[in-house]
Amino acid sequence: MNTPDDTPHSASPCDALRDLLPAYALGAVDPDEARQVEALLRRCPDWQVELNAYQQLNAELAALLPPVAPPPSVKAGLIQAVTARPKRRRWAWGWVAAACLLIALVVSNAAWAAVARQQAPLELVLHPVQADAAPDATGRVLWARAEPQAFLILSGLPPLAPDQTYQAWVRDGERIVSLGLVQPQPDGSAALVFDGALLAGRFDTVGVTVEPAGGSASPTTPPIVRWQGG
Template sequence: MSEQTTQEDAHALVGAYVLDALDPGEREAFERHLAACPDCQAEVPGMRAAAARVAATAYVRPPAHLKSAVLAQVARTRQLPPVVTAVSAPVALAWWRRPLALAAAVVVLAAAALSAVLGVQLHESRQREAQIAAIIAHPEVSREVALRGGGSATLDVAGGRAVVRMRGAAAPPSGRVYELWVVPSAGSPRPAGLMDSGSGGALVKQVTGAKALAVTVEPAGGSERPTLPPVVVLTV
């Protein structure tokens, strides 16, 4: 109901209001009119009472057999079949393709596993290089010792870690490797990894309490205990 609705139009909506037949806008406008109209305020309760009496008079109790009759009709009525979306049947692989598909799956899985391993190794290698660079840049202890036969070995220590580098050293004999050892103040040396004389250095992650680091020539793959006298000993 618009703002231009006349008083007569507003009065005519009393019945629709009582029966809840107005849309939200009309209902809101009529209720504003109702708040200021004594005639409509008096008429609304009477209309509601009349509507209630009409509803009570028109009410008819359904017969007792109606429910059973409806259910019987439902049982006799054929139901529509369910709507089923057609789905293509899976195509079976030819017998000679199955081994190829399995082999391809194995190759894919192997490639994924190899990629993951290489990713981890690359990450660890970069971490190691960063740690070596940090120790060499800011060592707490740094010393260099000449090697017999030429070249030198350098030790840098920082934060309980150490880096050992060999410069100008001859390559070990065929089938042999350089191995690094942590020499404790008491007890036997413990292996600290293999060394490459041409690499950027070997990282020892824990030298706290160590007396020295030593390098020996060992069989390929390294040894659990030194088998030859050290090539160099670097005091920590």
């Protein structure tokens, strides 16, 4: 396999893209290779065409699969999901007012005011995952993108054994980062303030799991509430 080489008489460093672009387009390169490809693409803009061709290939492969009509419940659920809650750009003021009381317990008024001031905060809804163990658990993540702190507000959390804690996570593919430990109030509500920078990059899932007291390095149980997106 070619390795990039800066000496002028050797093969072009761009040649490494020949080996890596097909797998890169498929999302099958490892993270260090992905960084290498992205750096090379900046130096070798002509190769964008080749990348597009392999991305197109992946879509054409998918298009060869037989289409299958989903049951009507899927469309009904989708429509319900988009009509039941406002689009993310709109701000759910009624809900925020209710959550404000709780947040006031854990954050300063100044920090909250900073959140409320923003026009287009990030707002994610976490849905219950375990219908039997925690059917009423829900949560929201709020982050005014210009502010350092983000908030996770939870309700309906079942009580824990003394040697357990709730722990919140953000995940991007293989990479899972702890947002912190969450101690619920007796009424099952809880709030967590965490570093908003953890939401600044790409992520696909935010979830809360039950962990041994003191927390874990990565989740050891399935989530009880979860947001999944892209």
